[in-house]
Amino acid sequence: MNHDTPLSPRPLSHLAEAHHRVLTTAQLRAHGVSAAETSAQCRPGGPWQQFLPGVYLLHPGPPTGEERLRAVLAYATRGPVPRRRDGVPAQPTAREPHRPARAEVMITGLAALALHGFAAAPALLALDVIDVLVPRLRRLRSTGCARIVKAAEPPAPETAGGVPVAPVPRALADAVAQLSDAFAVQRLLTEAVRDGHCEPAAVVRALTGARLLTRPHVVDAVDSLLAEGRSVAEDRLYRMVAEHGLPDPVWNVDLRLPGGPHLGGLDAYWPDHAVALELDTRAPLPGRPGDETLGVEYTRKREHLERLGITVVHLTPRKLRDAMDQQATVVRTALMAAADRDPAAYVVVLPR
Known part of the structure; x- marks a missing residue:
């Protein structure tokens, strides 16, 4: 037998x-x-x-x-x-x-977003089709309510509702690929960031990999997403300073040398300690003029400030979301170390 x-x-x-x-x-x-x-x-x-x-x-x-x-x-x-x-x-x-039977098979698209708890995703029973992600070499065709989505390298599945589902960025990309309604796309992308499902950069990477950033309504939605992502990150930054008893900084300022050039904008600055904080919310869109220089400009600004004796603390939205306590300790350590450093160059602080 x-x-x-x-x-x-x-x-x-x-x-x-x-x-x-x-x-x-x-x-x-x-x-x-x-x-x-x-x-x-x-x-x-x-x-x-x-x-x-x-x-x-x-x-x-x-x-x-x-x-x-x-x-x-x-x-x-x-x-x-x-x-x-x-x-x-x-x-x-x-x-x-x-x-x-296969760990690389998982629910994706709108059905996965519904299982992840997205309010902007339709209820499961309201979906005419359910997207399922499989490896590209599988010989399967869409039929009935099953729509086959293939990937060369499927991501590691997560579990939601007791079934394997694609991570939110991949599920978003597969959902957006089927949507032509600009408002629906914007609602999904905004909710992903506002409710803490993922960071804007992860969404942009997934949309780029799916070659969806050639669609004007998707690019417009991503612009709104990036604005939402910065707003959420700023709210977390304000909360970190308040909840962890850090000294109040001056918020959203520009620094300049007296009578000299502009040094760059900062999200927070402690003048008495010469400590600057910047949120890195960059998520460049491929093909957009100037986006490829964002990283270079950021590095140049940071190096220039540090040569002037200003300590630059670099935070990402993900670090603020996942490890706020640790990031507050990083800022507090930089502030305490100010007494042991040589005085920084004098700079003019202006509202941004």
Whole structure:
């Protein structure tokens, strides 16, 4: 007897009691259900239905949102049995009929965003299709409510709603690829940053990789996204200073040498300590004039300030979001070290 041999026949009623009533042909066979029995159960008026090729819904009514997700994943994971390095089959068995057979298969697009908790994403049952991300070499076609999205190197999946889903940046890119409504795109991108799902730079990288920044309505939405990202980061910076008892800086200023050139703008500056703080919210858009020089200009400004004896603290929105306590310690350390440094050059501080 090998792993393909069906189990001894059992009453089919036990299957309807399964926690998830979505099974593939292979899983039914593992339960001892032959192809003929499956066909008989799916006859008009029967208790089962074929929902997708090789995927069956073990009740006659419409599927729930969860059943649609699991059916799409089951369809995308069909195929030759993958094996672990020790040769043991890794495909779901009768005991674990709902364990994904391939870790690189995951829900993406609007369905994934709904599972991530996006208010701007439609409810699962309102979606006509569910996007599922698979490796590019898989021989699968979109059918029914399953839309196949292929990737040369799928990202590591996350888990939401009990199923594998694409990380937010990839899910956003796959969703935006299907949307022509500029307002819908802007709402999704803005929510991603405003609610802390991801940083603007990660979104821009994903959209760039999907070659979506040639679409004017996507570029406009990204401009709004970057503005939203800076606003969110500034709010976190104000909160960090207040909640961690740091001295109040002067906010959003320009520095100049007396009678000399402009040194650059800063998000915060402590004149008595000669400590400057800058949020790095850069997310250059490919092809936009001047964007390729942002990094060079930033580095030049930082080096110039440090030659004048001004300590520059560099923070990113992600650091503020994920490790605010640590970043407050970095700023406090720079302020305390001011007493041990040589006096900085005199600079003029102007509102920005």
